[in-house]
Amino acid sequence: MASSLVVNRFAFFVFRRTEKTVSKFQSCSFLSAASFRGCKSNYCFARNCSVSSANAFIVADDDKYGNKQIISVTPRLYDYILCNVREPEILRQLREETAGMRGCQMQVSPDQAQLLAMLVQLLGAKRCIEVGVYTGYSSLAIALVLPESGCLVACERDDRSLEVAKKYYKLAGVSHKFQQLLSILEINGEYLLNAIIEMEEAIEDCTLLIYRIVNIKHGLAADVLKSLILSGESSSYDFAFVDAEKKMYQEYFELLLQLVRVGGVIVIDNVLWHGKVADPTVNDAKTLSIRVFNKNLMEDKRVGDKQMSDSHILIKPRIHIMGFGGDEEASSTQVSEKPYRFRYNSPLVQVSLIGLVCFCCPGMFNALAGMGGGGQVDPTAANNANTALYTAFSVFGILGGSIYNIFGPRLTLAAGCSTYVLYAGSFLYYNHYQDQTFAIVAGAVLGIGAGLLWARQGAMMTSYPTPNRKGTYMSLFWSIFNMGGVIGGLIPFILNYHRTKAETVNDKTYVTFMCFMSAGAVLSLTILPPSHVVRNDGTRCANIKYSNVSTEAMEILKLFLNWKLLLIVPAAWASNFFYSYQFNNVNGLMFNLRTRGLNNVFYWGAQMLGSIGIGYVLDFSFESRRKRGLVGIGIVALFGTAIWGGGLANQLHYSHDHPPRRLDFKTSGNDFAGPFVLYFCYGLLDAVFRSLVYWMIAVLANDSETLSRYTGFYKGVQSAGSAIAWQVDTHKVPLLSQLIVNWPLTTVSYPLLVVLVMLAVKDDDNSGKGAGNDSAPTSDPPIAAKMVYNE
């Protein structure tokens, strides 16, 4: 039937994400076109078409269509078209090999492939998704025009057709462009999700990461897309092509709306479905679902339209180029052609703002804690408050993400920050009434607040920067945040400068901390919701959704059976354990008030130096990631041993029963130098040790969902250790014993981390860009930089 050619089933809808919201959906603009995928073999064509004339025959040319001729396509015309398509040789070979295979009619035609490639090129697309690979014709066409740094996430459930695809990717030398080749296996009648069977299959000089997805229900490719969203890849793709089951179109479309950036393009195949969509007598499930999909699209306010000239393509498949401007909320933050880097709604400004918030809140908290005893002579109140804090933090560090889901970004952040003010306020109260109850309650409340704040910070740091800018953003954040400890150290130093006899900081000190913390809470209100933040490339930042409380808690509990994380437990436990000893019993006991403040400036400054130094070693020192890990552990082990050795030598001179003479930076001369250098080195050791542990965590996974669980686990163990450490100090455990516990705790971590590097860290990249073992996005940031600092 001629009509089956005219209204052919292989039309595309092409959607372009634009800033403007154009709600009207225009009907097909290339009605005269027919496409040939259904007719790609002459047999198929002949079967559908009884006319084999040289000329296209006219299907309609009446008034209704403005007397334009709507033509069919004959085999000869189609041959002509094919002769005028620039089909790369490798694609021709693939087409010929596929011709003998079952399902070959599913393959896109050369002209359609050329159109896809052209769209990708016009768009300057770098990151693409294809749903429905089959033997890889369309995906290869896309991959061939992608830049070297480009990637294509290709989703396919059929292993056998995928084998052919892989062969041709390899022959074409584009395997490295397939960031993830996702294959879904059907096992025992079920789609089984994602035990990763093959990983990091090295294909010659390129990294092809193959996931075989096992144990999935019928979601299949939809689940793959969901996992990309969960991995924080929303709005990071430029182009998507959907060519799989029709019943899933609506779902694919919704997911791809999240994954494809504003200004990107989504192409949907088969929207006319052999012309059946226009035939009211056809009502099978697939046709119905495509009809509903098309109708929904008509009414979809997020979708606008743009027409594309068809003059440069040889055949004219039905094309709708749709522009959609994102949601209503989004349209209020339009981006100009060349966005200004320091826009209020840019990730740079927003990350700087969260850095400033952390500067004011946890940064000042660090300065207060670093004073020893929270600035009091007797550290008991601070110890008990910190025990309450870390006990609550060990729970809410894990649950923070779920609470963030419920209350949203703004409220979570402001509530989290306010708890810091309460904590500092409780010490002001203590200064007058010497009643520690308030401080303990405020500590517990701060444990909850810190959980909320760091969940928000983690979501921003993982989802705002583009993949190759995460390192820079993390350094920016970390520097601003730690500057809080440095400035916070100056506050007691300046405000207590002339109080050489006093042991407890004055009210002004606490009030100043409270002012900073309040400013942080107010500043937190200036942080935009993720949907308002637009990157310089026009992509919009997506909100990270954490799982619900019970899922998160269960998933984190399961980690206690994960041998890799078990090897990290001693290091995680140790990583905050030494604070009580260093703050209370070195800085707090050995120095007078103003000098403690000064020491803190250097302690937190050393943190910045230490994290940058070890970060460099772990990310860039050697080509081999394993070697970098081992060298990093070696450096930290040597450094740690030397510093704890120096600490032991220092500790032998005093105890609770024989407290040291309080040193002053001005008057104590040489006596001051040694303990000062020791305390500075403790700051360095803290930074290098914790950075090392974060690096180890980061190399174990790559997606933000897994990473956030791993860091949740780490925080849980770390806070539990910390809660106990503050109690150890409250119970006046001899200082030497405290040191002797801390030293081996850190020391025992090193061989375990070496085992972890040997068994779990692989050298899968030669770029120094370290990817995780579970996946290897080619554009991943340096690992040390990828860390999510959740202190």
Ligand SMILES: C[S@@+](CC[C@H](N)C(=O)[O-])C[C@H]1O[C@@H](n2cnc3c(N)ncnc32)[C@H](O)[C@@H]1O
């Ligand atoms: C029309 S073919 C794709 C043709 C391909 N674009 C080409 O040009 O060669 C559709 C493919 O989608 C795959 N597929 C269907 N449903 C899927 C799902 N839920 N997840 C992954 N792949 C799926 C099928 O196995 C089939 O190979």
